[in-house]
Amino acid sequence: MINIPNLMGNLATKRKAYFSEADFQHSFAWEVHKQFPEAEVRLERPIKANGKLLHLDFQIQLPDKSLAVELKYKTRNLLIESQEESYSLSKHGALPQGKYDFIKDIVRLENITSSLEKCEGYAILLTNDNAYWRPRFKDTVDKAFNLTEGNILSGEMAWTEAASPGTKKNRENSLVLSGSYKLNWQDYSFANQENCGQFRYLAVHIQAK
Secondary structure (H helix, E strand, O other): OOOHHHHHHHHHHHOOOOOOHHHHHHHHHHHHHHHOOOOEEEEEEEEEEOOEEEEEEEEEEOOOOEEEEEEEEEOOOEEEEOOOOEEEEOOOOOHHHHHHHHHHHHHHHHHHHHHOOOEEEEEEEEEOOOOOOOOOOOOOOOHHHOOOOOOEEEEEEOOOOOOOHHHHOOOOOOEEEEEEEEOOEEEEEEOOOOOOOEEEEEEEEEEOO
16 A cells, blocks of 8 residues: 555655745646556546545556545645745635635545445545644634644534624635544644745545544
């Protein structure tokens, strides 16, 4: 099976950052192809799972099993200058929605891995926005979607009653997980010494129950 920390480590030696989520996805897929030339990598594949049509970022088919992967890339303002390339990253913001969407990826992967034979999943979030991994010291409307280090995701998660319609737009439904996932952030790269120069990633492993 693919070792995600090893794969991400190899990526980090080549690219400290990415221009966009699509850029990250392409680099990830190419690294999988290089490490596992026998693997079939399918991008943006529609999969029927539990009566629903779900769209998956990657399905990686290996000889003995498959891996379903969802990738997210969230940035804050950062300028990176190097001899090879220059990056001018903008602030995505929308932190509550970003957390919701990442957990929704885990829900999607639970459905997919339970529907396909010999399939495991990974939801991966790469970011230089430390608000994703640093503890919050006050209640927020998205406190149920907490992604900070050591938190455990499980059961049903929903917005608080204080969440505005604008915050919840297109994300009104609560999210329900069948599994339990303890969050462990890993260092990815140090692009520069600026406040948001550190990139870290969160990889949640999903196995069929």
